[in-house]
Amino acid sequence: MSTERVLTDQMVAEIKAYFPRYPNRQAVTLPALHIVNEHLRHVPLQAVVEVAELLGLAPAQVQDTLSFYGFFKQDAPGGETRAWVCRSLSCALRGGEEVLEHMCKRLGVRPGETTADGKLTLEFGECLGACEYAPCMLAGEELHTCLDESTADKFIDSMRSSS
Amino acid sequence: MATYEPVLLANIGRENSHTREVYEQTGGYQALRKSLAMSQLDVTEQVKQSGLRGRGGAGFPTGLKWTFLPKDHPGPIYFCLNADESEPGTFNNRILMEDDPHQVIEGLIISCYATRATTAYIYLRFEYPKAYRRLQAAIDECYAAGYLGQNILGSGYSLDIYLHRGAAAYICGEETGLIESLEGKRAWPRIKPPFPAVEGAFRKPTVVNNVETAACVRHIMEKGVEWFRGMGVQPDPSNPRDPGSLGPKLYCLSGHVERPGCYEAPLGITVRQLIDEYGGGVWKGRQAKAVVPGGISMGLLGPDELDCPLDFAGPGKYGCLGLGTAAVVVMDDTVSIVDYLHNSARFFAHESCGQCTPCREGTSWALKILSRIKAGRGRLIDLQLLLEIGDGIGIIPGSTICGLSDGAAWPLKNAIRKFRGEFEEYIRKSNPSGYNNTEPVPAMPMESVH
Ligand SMILES: Cc1cc2nc3c(=O)[nH]c(=O)nc-3n(C[C@H](O)[C@H](O)[C@H](O)COP(=O)(O)O)c2cc1C
Ligand code: SF4
Numbered sequence: 001m002s003t004e005r006v007l008t009d010q011m012v013a014e015i016k017a018y019f020p021r022y023p024n025r026q027a028v029t030l031p032a033l034h035i036v037n038e039h040l041r042h043v044p045l046q047a048v049v050e051v052a053e054l055l056g057l058a059p060a061q062v063q064d065t066l067s068f069y070g071f072f073k074q075d076a077p078g079g080e081t082r083a084w085v086c087r088s089l090s091c092a093l094r095g096g097e098e099v100l101e102h103m104c105k106r107l108g109v110r111p112g113e114t115t116a117d118g119k120l121t122l123e124f125g126e127c128l129g130a131c132e133y134a135p136c137m138l139a140g141e142e143l144h145t146c147l148d149e150s151t152a153d154k155f156i157d158s159m160r161s162s163s
Numbered sequence: 164m165a166t167y168e169p170v171l172l173a174n175i176g177r178e179n180s181h182t183r184e185v186y187e188q189t190g191g192y193q194a195l196r197k198s199l200a201m202s203q204l205d206v207t208e209q210v211k212q213s214g215l216r217g218r219g220g221a222g223f224p225t226g227l228k229w230t231f232l233p234k235d236h237p238g239p240i241y242f243c244l245n246a247d248e249s250e251p252g253t254f255n256n257r258i259l260m261e262d263d264p265h266q267v268i269e270g271l272i273i274s275c276y277a278t279r280a281t282t283a284y285i286y287l288r289f290e291y292p293k294a295y296r297r298l299q300a301a302i303d304e305c306y307a308a309g310y311l312g313q314n315i316l317g318s319g320y321s322l323d324i325y326l327h328r329g330a331a332a333y334i335c336g337e338e339t340g341l342i343e344s345l346e347g348k349r350a351w352p353r354i355k356p357p358f359p360a361v362e363g364a365f366r367k368p369t370v371v372n373n374v375e376t377a378a379c380v381r382h383i384m385e386k387g388v389e390w391f392r393g394m395g396v397q398p399d400p401s402n403p404r405d406p407g408s409l410g411p412k413l414y415c416l417s418g419h420v421e422r423p424g425c426y427e428a429p430l431g432i433t434v435r436q437l438i439d440e441y442g443g444g445v446w447k448g449r450q451a452k453a454v455v456p457g458g459i460s461m462g463l464l465g466p467d468e469l470d471c472p473l474d475f476a477g478p479g480k481y482g483c484l485g486l487g488t489a490a491v492v493v494m495d496d497t498v499s500i501v502d503y504l505h506n507s508a509r510f511f512a513h514e515s516c517g518q519c520t521p522c523r524e525g526t527s528w529a530l531k532i533l534s535r536i537k538a539g540r541g542r543l544i545d546l547q548l549l550l551e552i553g554d555g556i557g558i559i560p561g562s563t564i565c566g567l568s569d570g571a572a573w574p575l576k577n578a579i580r581k582f583r584g585e586f587e588e589y590i591r592k593s594n595p596s597g598y599n600n601t602e603p604v605p606a607m608p609m610e611s612v613h
């Protein structure tokens with residue numbers, strides 16, 4: 001296994017900026033994982049080791065926290081955009097699961113997988129807290145509301161044509 | 164009810180409602196000035212007198228919670244604003260944070276002042292990126308205006324507020340799961356006592372309150388106790404321990420209604436009023452078959468239970484767990500209750516933190532059984548199994564650490580007891596050769612939960 005460092009100086013600086021906010025460094029675990037994830041689109045084990053070193057923790061402590069949240073992927077970077085389609089009750093009542101199935105078919109992926117061009121990771125989400133706009137999807141920072149097959153198609157097309 | 168003027172939502176829809184400038188045009192930060200001129204005990208006393216009960220789900224009296232903090236503690240005392248809002252059907256915190264973040268922050272600063280907290284963390288679910296931006300911008304504006312930081316408005320009181328983002332786990336909304344997560348650990352809820360007010364974040368006294376609770380505090384301090392007590396359901400005079408259900412409430416309405424949305428009304432409107440008067444009725448001219456009264460954890464009302472009042476005591480009288488988040492989800496007469504229950508079971512199996520065996524195993528077995536029923540391999544005896552799980556998991560029966568499992572149990576108990584005929588018919592019709600089977604059956608290949 002390569003031990004080349006994966007945390008850049010910038011990431012380290014961003015993580016350290018969180019130190020004064022908390023009475024101890026372990027509390028910086030989640031912010032640090034988010035920072036790494038934003039930069040690398042996953043959190044490889046080597047990053048866990050380096051985060052632990054920064055926070056004065058055992059790597060296993062950071063790994064334990066990371067693995068509790070299904071949110072952080074470790075094996076390989078996710079797509080350029082990560083999209084969550086809600087599958088909870090309010091969205092399901094208005095066709096959310098059908099939209100997710102339709103998108104899976106069109107993209108040739110299952111929930112959790114990334115498209116071959118690396119542009120999109122498609123996932124299911126639990127209630128996104130936007131039930132008045134059901135069914136909805138959060139793609140990156142953008143909420144897509146009142147989805148149906150045709151608006152989902154438009155979203156897919158815009159992803160594909162983005163450079 | 165139609166004459167009620169929204170207070171919590173008053174600014175929503177105004178142009179630039181999220182900015183300090185617009186917020187201050189409508190009296191913003193006057194309540195803070197007023198509070199800082201009072202003693203901390205007096206602010207707590209006002210909130211106590213108002214009868215405000217927490218809006219995050221449990222309905223615990225807010226002022227009373229604050230008085231559980233140890234007196235004369237040398238500090239630090241922490242305040243955690245619970246903005247994890249993940250109960251399916253619930254979105255009122257999001258609207259407040261996105262479109263009126265200063266209202267939330269003013270309420271938070273006042274709450275921190277009253278509780279002598281010097282650091283506050285807003286634990287915000289990750290899936291609210293717009294709320295994150297808006298809150299951070301509002302916090303920055305507050306530091307610039309002297310509402311945050313050292314010696315706020317010359318009062319001698321100092322406070323810092325930090326945003327802390329979650330990572331997509333429902334359990335981080337449970338107050339001690341939240342604290343563990345904030346501390347950088349897995350979000351395993353703690354056994355209580357000790358309650359957070361005594362030993363919370365970083366082992367220091369900590370108050371956890373919901374976003375809407377903080378917003379209410381702001382208005383109580385501005386408009387007064389009498390105003391707040393003037394609406395809602397008054398305490399039962401024959402029961403000295405009943406705090407009543409006072410003040411305004413943000414009701415979330417979704418599912419099969421014409422106009423889903425967040426509506427503000429005095430506590431105690433009925434489900435039927437919410438659907439018909441606010442939501443424009445059940446969509447497509449259909450009838451309501453079942454209604455979730457307060458987020459899916461609260462269970463299910465049947466079609467003949469729509470006069471259930473949405474106050475803290477109402478849903479309990481109809482066999483539901485409680486008012487919860489007052490998030491009402493309507494299902495029309497085309498919905499299969501089997502599908503509803505499968506959807507609910509899948510959520511809880513996914514979100515159980517895994518710490519307590521009855522919850523971890525119970526929620527995943529409920530999902531396995533419901534998946535099998537849904538796929539046409541159900542047996543009548545399965546309904547008994549599901550009820551056994553429902554009756555066995557939770558803080559109420561005493562088998563688990565936190566309320567997630569009570570929330571998983573209630574949909575099972577309500578749906579099967581209130582819609583038993585539909586489950587039996589579904590099982591008979593979909594599995595004509597095996598519905599009466601009582602032999603163990605091989606498990607279905609599991610669909611992915613995680
Ligand atoms: C599984 C579970 C999830 C919860 N999620 C939330 C939540 O997202 N937001 C919230 O304010 N309270 C949530 N609560 C309730 C909190 O534990 C706590 O009671 C509440 O934040 C206290 O604030 P309040 O007194 O202002 O209501 C949850 C409780 C449980 C058992
Ligand atoms: S009841 Fe369930 S969610 Fe709560 S602590 Fe136990 S296992 Fe975790």
